[in-house]
Amino acid sequence: MEAGCFDLELELLLEGVYRRYQHDFRHYARASLRRRISAAMDRFNCLTVSQLQDRILHEPEVFNAMLQYFTVQVSEMFRDPSYFLSLREHVIPELQTYPSIKVWVAGCSTGEELWSLAILFRESSLLSRTIFYATDINPASLRIAEQGVYPLERMAAFSRNYRAAGGSGSLSDYYTAAYDGAILGAAFKSQVVFADHSLATDSVFSEVNLVSCRNVLIYFDRTLQDRAVGLFREALVHRGYLGIGMKESLASSAHASAFAEHVRADRIYVKVAS
Amino acid sequence: MTGRAADLPSSLRLAVIGASSGGVAALGEILPLLPARFKLPVVIVVHQPASHRSLLPELFARKCRLPVLEAYDKAPVSAGHIFFSPPDYHLMVETDLTFVLSLDEPVNFSRPSIDVLLESAAHSIGKDVLAIILTGTNSDGAQGLRAVRKAGGVGWVQSPETAQAPTMPRSAIDVAGADAVLTLAGITDNLIRAGCTK
Secondary structure, three states: OOOOHHHHHHHHHHHHHHHHHEEEEOOHHHHHHHHHHHHHHOOOOOOOHHHHHHHHHHHHHHHHHHHHHHHHOOOOOOOOOOHHHHHHHHHHHHOOOOOEEEEEEEEEOOHHHHHHHHHHHHHHHHHHHEEEEEEEEEEEHHHHHHHHEEEHHHHHHHHHHHHHHOOOOOOOEEEEEEEEEEEEEEHHHHEEEEEEOOOOOOOOOOOOEEEEEOOOOHOOHHHHHHHHHHHHHHEEEEEEEEEOOOOOOOOOOOOHHHHHEEEEEHHHEEEEOO | OOOOOOOOOOOOOEEEEEEEOHHHHHHOOHHHOOOOOOHHHHHEOOOOOOOOOOHHHHHHHOOOOEEEEOOOOEEEEOOEEEOOOOOEEEEEEEEOOOOEEEOOEEOOOOOOOOOHHHHHHHHHHHEEEEEEOOOOOOOHHHHHHHHHHHHOEEEEEEOOOOOOOOHHHHHHHHHHHHOOOOOOOHHHHHHHHHHHHO
């Protein structure tokens, strides 16, 4: 297919989706979006993006299915163990000085990272005075996150990550096995608020001490990255922390001056006066 | 025989290289020979185990005259630089010659996938891409090479009989054909010509 035509049709699709469903993907990074839209075209037997647009605009159930293509749900517990180890060693001690703590897991997807943070906070005796806000735009992902049920066969890899992240117990202390699933989070659920929230269109809803938003910004273009980081900046207390993905950076962000590197190697920043 | 690739379009803006097993050794015969005046950005996907950080940029930075870096999200694809994909991310190139990363599912059991990089380059800058497929044991890269050539870009493949692992170059030739099938020395000579003519 001719590249120019595909891109034009993609722009029209994103504009149509925004007006019809108020979901704003217009500032998603095109290179990764193109691949996923192509995959959706295969799935729905569409030869062009325009054909796919026709179905999305006229069939809400197709739009709902498309959320799985507009967003990426790949996640794992304690992904990049050193990130969690750094939180344990360089962020938790600071947070322990607060009487109550709020953590925003932005773009939480299916919840693996949320539950990893909850375990970390529990092992640091912070859980009972912490509220986690777990937000995403995809209701199906939020449901999975809230259920906290993951395939048992993933637990071996998660356990390796957990130990590398400095876990002080055994990951199996935190889940119960039932059929082929590991049910996580039963002990933590009262501390978590799940909410539909868009970094593209919604505003800040609470003041927080830590934002963890990892491997979400890579799906945004610079404009939307700036908007999202602007929200984090607004939500964070002075000396609040922001953790982003290992291959993401605030270096060229419009808000770069509002953050200082706290643990450079693990992309943990601290909000400073600017 | 090293061979000489046909004349290249003068508009080339990017060289992309894909390799799997045997790739580090093969790249070791190409990258250190690129001269300081080499201007094309070179972007490389080598299949490697997912780990926190790749040693390839450091390894090659010591041997090369050009700066060697790991690609960062939204960073510019700078001229005269060599970039490696970070482990466990797909790497893509945007129309404005910046990098885009993703954690989408592996393609051909690979993340990073050569197909993903090449298809993005084909889509973004089409005929201005030079794609090179080296040694490897699976067929990742074949579809990507086809996309590059279909978009009017140039595709070179290491001759399978000289590759440590012939499957990947053979698949690429079967699926996509090639503008030239070359030894590593041939690839190096032609790449230097392509990158230094400006």
